[in-house]
Amino acid sequence: MAETLKRVLSPGRAAGPREDTAAEVGPPLLLLGGPGSGKTALLFAAALEAAGEGRGPVLFLTRRPLQSLPRRTPAALDPLRLQKIRFQYPPSTQDLLQLLCSAHEARGPAPFLLLLDGLEEYLAEDTEPQEAAHLAALLLDTAAHFSHQVGPGRGCGLIVALQTQEEGDSGDALQLSLLQRYFPAQCWLQPVAPGSGQRCFRAFLEPGGRGPRAEWSVAFQPDGEMTIAPWPPQAGDLSSNEASGSGGQP
Amino acid sequence: MAGASPAATLPAVAEELLSEMAAAVRESARVPDEHLLLLKFVFGSSALQALDLVDRQSVTLISSPSGRHVYQVLGSSGKTYTCLASCHYCSCPAFAFSVLRKSDSLLCKHLLAVYLSQVMGNCQQLSVSDKQLTDMLLMKKQEA
Numbered sequence: 355m356a357e358t359l360k361r362v363l364s365p366g367r368a369a370g371p372r373e374d375t376a377a378e379v380g381p382p383l384l385l386l387g388g389p390g391s392g393k394t395a396l397l398f399a400a401a402l403e404a405a406g407e408g409r410g411p412v413l414f415l416t417r418r419p420l421q422s423l424p425r426r427t428p429a430a431l432d433p434l435r436l437q438k439i440r441f442q443y444p445p446s447t448q449d450l451l452q453l454l455c456s457a458h459e460a461r462g463p464a465p466f467l468l469l470l471d472g473l474e475e476y477l478a479e480d481t482e483p484q485e486a487a488h489l490a491a492l493l494l495d496t497a498a499h500f501s502h503q504v505g506p507g508r509g510c511g512l513i514v515a516l517q518t519q520e521e522g523d524s525g526d527a528l529q530l531s532l533l534q535r536y537f538p539a540q541c542w543l544q545p546v547a548p549g550s551g552q553r554c555f556r557a558f559l560e561p562g563g564r565g566p567r568a569e570w571s572v573a574f575q576p577d578g579e580m581t582i583a584p585w586p587p588q589a590g591d592l593s594s595n596e597a598s599g600s601g602g603q604p
Numbered sequence: 605m606a607g608a609s610p611a612a613t614l615p616a617v618a619e620e621l622l623s624e625m626a627a628a629v630r631e632s633a634r635v636p637d638e639h640l641l642l643l644k645f646v647f648g649s650s651a652l653q654a655l656d657l658v659d660r661q662s663v664t665l666i667s668s669p670s671g672r673h674v675y676q677v678l679g680s681s682g683k684t685y686t687c688l689a690s691c692h693y694c695s696c697p698a699f700a701f702s703v704l705r706k707s708d709s710l711l712c713k714h715l716l717a718v719y720l721s722q723v724m725g726n727c728q729q730l731s732v733s734d735k736q737l738t739d740m741l742l743m744k745k746q747e748a
Contacts, residue, residue, distance in 0.1 A: 455741035458670035459734045484700035491693035492741065498690035499672045532704055536691060 387543030393515040405438035413465040464503035490536040538562030654716035668737040
């Protein structure tokens, strides 16, 4: 499962025998889905995964502290890993801009993964395209600066979660296509028919030119645990009890 | 070239052209005429304006002790615009309009001037403090 999750969240890294330690980070990734589709959980799982790799700190930016830590397996909530995740909570768009623009002023080791949850909260509907582009470009520039600091052959990854509306209106579509210019890789989370008390989503990864598209199913058990399996889900993959859950059509 | 090539996010044709130009400049310290023609073909009217900006030494690479850097281009109107080094962003109105909204152009002339001056190796260089670089990146709108 961990390998699958890594692949979901590190597009561009080939899942071949050559699992290099100087990992290719892949292009910046935009994680998209409606409310409650598991973006925060996946982002946090990526943070834990990366923190476990021991290459350095992870920077997690979000407007509000996470209400509850999304759960995976108990092993993943290793306190040593949590310590490596630096959380910052810029309250406003201006604060976020200030944080990104002054990232080079901070002392200490550079993060090798930069995560932002809730980009939509920093982009109001009436945000000018130039302002949205400025924010997206600064996210990329900050990650590029961290990459430079982390050293040659490595780099700093960037994953940003953006909530989309169920029925997109034209304003959203313009902003989204603008963001896609800056984020070549995208992962879409779409709800699928739920079964037996769990919420189930289809994660569709568009790696942005490097490697094939891929799909996974992501399921949240009633107790909050998240499981990931390749799509299409086989019977028994998604549910921890006897029922086969959502239709596992082959 | 400082850091990763920003041209990596351009369409393949544009990217190839810029790297061929870089190779030609390395070999013979000049840009062949065929490349100039291709430049016009790929980038349209921005190409001549960008070349003019480069000739007039209008592009400055600004860096701070942290190693982070940004570009500023002195436009033909006398205004200075800020361009990011790592991805396509320029503070000029043409970028906001033609590139972002209308998707007419790949790049504004300032961004193209930045890439050309990287290829040709003739930027001005300026060092500023970390705090000054923060302000430049913020690109706060100046009072006209």
